[in-house]
Amino acid sequence: MSRVPLSIKVNGEELELMVEPHWTLLEVLREELDLTGTKEGCGEGVCGACTVLLEGEPIRACLTLALEVQGMSVTTVEGLAGEKTLDPLQESFIRHGAVQCGFCTPGMIMAAKALLLKNPCPQEEEIRRAISGNICRCTGYAKIVEAIAAAAPQCNSSIRGPLQGPGEEPT
Amino acid sequence: MRLPRFQYLEPRELEEALEMRDLYGARSAVLAGGTDLLVRMKQRLMGPAFLISLRNLKELVGIRMEGKELVIGAGTPLQEVSRSPLVQHHFPALAEAVQAVGAYSIQQVRGTIGGNLCQDTRCLFYNQSAFWRSGRQACHKAGGKICYAREGSDRCRSTNQSDGATALMALQARVTLRNSQGHRDLSLEELFTMKGETPLDLAPNEILTQIRLPMERPGRASTYERIAYRSAIDFPVASAAVWLESERGTVSKARIAVGCMGNAPLLILQAGESLEGRPLEDTQALAKAARIAMDQASAFAVENVGATVEYRVEMVSVLVERALHRAAARAAEAKGKEHA
């Protein structure tokens, strides 16, 4: 089957690719661009591990044809951190112990990023709703919700958990 | 999971898309949000040779007033529907239904109202991988002659689990189907065939372009209720939408639609009629209507979407009653405001 051209912007970089029409965005990211941070957990749009941002909105890369995002801008988890600094969400996930096995983490962070882009001070219920399509099997979500609340740029949330780092006393 | 191969077509305008539908007919499928279609293709339930993408057809997106109708483009994202002040104000049942679909990041961009309305019927004996279905005869929906959900059934008993369809049924929506020659204008009762194998009266050369709702006026109210295991992700296992018209505190007309029981949302006329002339606050009448809805819907359901059929049937009465209570309160409140 012949390949067709695809122009997309991924993590700020303009790309000209040749893809097969039946490839999903997830397959192009992972296999053509080696951006393996975006995971496949179910392949049917349920688990949320493949969540990426399309023009700032969260989408399931596993249920999006690559050709459907022609000319658009995609952000993956690899596109969040700066050269020397992590995104505040990434920092917060580390600090709050919101990561265990880490497989759902990139999708979870991208869903959270989409929320904070729109709503710089979400309530706990809004956070839980925003990540309701992202399944985590390890954490019970408590520390993930804390981490997202703590990373919200414009508020002092009461959901925050204790914030000790190494060397500080446990509560 | 891999998609099967196909040719991707990207018409720039509706006319071009309709020409493609004319040319490729049953070998083509229309790709809107893809959240339903692509899963079916991955499971090899469908294998269209041509996928006609609607992504460039801006004329299919948007919500606007047209005379006495609200017109919703079939390609309008679910999020845009649920957030539309017009929809929220006049058709809360639709806003509630659409908000309940899937999860946040599915609703956001990809899911469309047309896709939700045309969502194929489901059955746990059918909506499985190609491997899962292998090793035994194909069922009615897969082109065979057997039903695994109801032994001995001579037809497909798959279930319509669309939230939007149930709400739109209660709201008396009509749809526009276009082909290259012209268009058809159908009520939802006409759109749904009540056949599990081919649940929609949508010809291979047609595209659903619009959903149209008669504008509401004060004294009318609608609500939607559903039950699912989880607060997000899941398809409902039972659902109900009601629409009430009241005059001076009395129900003058009611439409009650029940979802997840049959091949289509079921409009239970008798349940609606039982409320005519009853005061909005007549809770016994509301309960009775709910029971009628349950009794009539029960004939359609089979155990094929997850929860037990007894439970789902029982939930019809609970959901209809709850929907009616909220709608009655809403109607009374709206009327009160108008008088004030």
Add this chain to the structure above:
Amino acid sequence: MSDYAIIGKRMPRVDTPAKVTGEARFTADLKFPRMLVGKVLRSPLAHARILSIDASRALALRGVKAVVTGQDTFGEKWGVFRYTQDQCFLPMDKVRYFGEEVAAVAAVDEDTALEALELIKVDYEELPAVFDPLEAMAPGAPLVHENFPQNINIHVRIEVGDVEGGFAASHLVREDTFTAAEESYFQGEPYAVVARFDLEGNLEIWMPNAGPHMKAKPLSNALRIPLHKVHVRKVAIGGAFGGRSEISPADFICALLAQKTRRPVKIVYTREENTVCTRQGHSMITTIKTGVDSSGRVLSREVTCYMDGGAYSSTGPIATSVPFLCMEQAYKMENVRYNGFRIYTNKPIRGMIRVHGRAFACGVDTQLDMIAQELGMDPMDIRLVNAREAGEYTPTKSFVASCAMKETILKAAQKARWKEKRGKLPKWRGIGIGCNSVQTGFPMGIRGGSQAIIKFNEDGGATVISGVVDNGQGNDNMLVQIAAEELGLKPEDIQLVSADTELTPTDPGAYSQVSTFVGGQAVRLAAAQAREKLLGIASEMLEARVEDLVARDRMVFVKGSPQKAIPIQKVIRTGLSKGRVVTGEGSYWPKVDPRREWVQNPYGQMCEAFSFGTTIAEVEVDPRTGKVKVLEVVAAQDVGFALNPLVLEGQFEGAVAMGGQGGMLSEYHFWDKGRVMNPTQLEYKLPIAQDMPKIHCIIVESHDPKGPYGAKEAGMSIAMSAAQAYSAAICDAIGVYLKDYPLTPDKILKAIKEKARG
């Protein structure tokens, strides 16, 4: 407060920066030049004889590089124990469950591999199948394995004391039967394997695993290559929960394809394959008879359990025992009889899972609540009467050195305001309590102990070499914390080499809650030895005795006078110049009774330490729909000592989600003959963020005398007791004791209506 520099602190995990940036590589993320894609052809029948396999058309397809079937294998049978060897990874004679491996292909891409599968023609002779354990035991039932009469795979029989006498002396005796459906792991990461051979015939292999050494040995056996040539590599792992301890047929098949093609091969399971073709949790039918005196003290107990084991043994002897052992650890019992039967059926293979049998744990606790009600006792009080205490022996003769079960009950009850709420909540609200206990590391065979090596590096940092694997719970961080503490370094000074069978010494694997207690202990001992050598050099430099020296914060100094400190880096450099090696070795083997065996002799010390946990849940039930809203959960566990409270809380919270929210409300498999109806996350209802309650974690420390720093297992007692607490709370809310798990809305509603009818 102990004076630790690193441990005991809320330390963010060392593995998480790579995970939040997407840089962590899981198996499916790996890519090598010339790598092929492998796909497995699976049986579409639950029980059938394989008559012939014709792969010629598949092999003729362009891009297909190899097809393997049972004919390409040595026919070695796998079993965790010698007496449970019953599974060929590519069976030649017959298939025993819907989904079993029959053949596999390697092709240049996934589309080609999938196409090739469809071209392999297999002729089967379908055999009668059996899907229910009781039917499978009945006379005349089809045999899944011809040499196992009545399909009884495992029978564990335990008898202690005078059971009949105990019942005769009882004030009250109850007998109830509890049932539960199968559950599944649904690890975030679907199973995947990458395998390649080098020119010397070494196999390099990556896969999510709960013990690289436990994978290497059976691979070496099945492939008939020396063990030292099997190099299981470290890779990021997306969860285990008991499901990744054993070798998977995919490991063997992937290696076989790589061997045959001389190219790297990758197999990635679909979500459905991960559910059907790895392991599942057993379904159970458990009959419990309990006799108590008038104070509620258990005098005698008899339990009979039938477990649906599926097509092969897997960890059968362990899985058949552990639910009973958890119960006998949690509660005192003098007279007890257990008959555990694991039955073969034509269903997917069952293994160990975090909650270890809802029908067992919840059955025991539900019955305690029923007895308490008959005696007019508070459920909390009957647990306090029976709760295990330190210094006691379990019925099967394990000494319990540390135990704070009662403290977990009292602290949880206080936090949950139990006394204010129990029996006083509004209608349709309920509060329930569950208690349980879990083993900390039982050894299995010769890979029961762990060894570690540590070397100081020229820059003053250290490399820790350990076989311990991290499959998501934070084991890497645990090792780093312990090493940094012992060596007087910062966590960032530690270089961890772990979970690699070529580079690291043996380790039992991260099953049976063993990693901290055994693997962590080995690292602690190795670090202590390296520190001794470090301080030996420093003592010459500081002119002080070794025993007076302290290593902390990258410095060595005389106790009490940190102003006279010298940097560790300087000590190491001095050592280098003097030709002194600064390394350490540590080995830890749990002190257990070597004569104890799961089936033949289930008596004696089974492991060294036990954790104890209590969960209390408060719920509200919608009486019209049977839906449950969980309002609040308190989880309290005796963890011995909290090495890292931040990580422990995460374990507790995750355990409440898996054991309580999922395990008791929504997670179960349902079937169409041998086909699982809900193999994916859409229909298998894993908990989501919106539905999870507020969770309060209480860490209780009993300071186990043998655990590293007093630590023992963390989290599993919560997973089990959470299931019990959820069930108890629902029963309290509706006023009916339910016995079939999980408690889905339909069951709850039915019970409410039956009660209303009287």
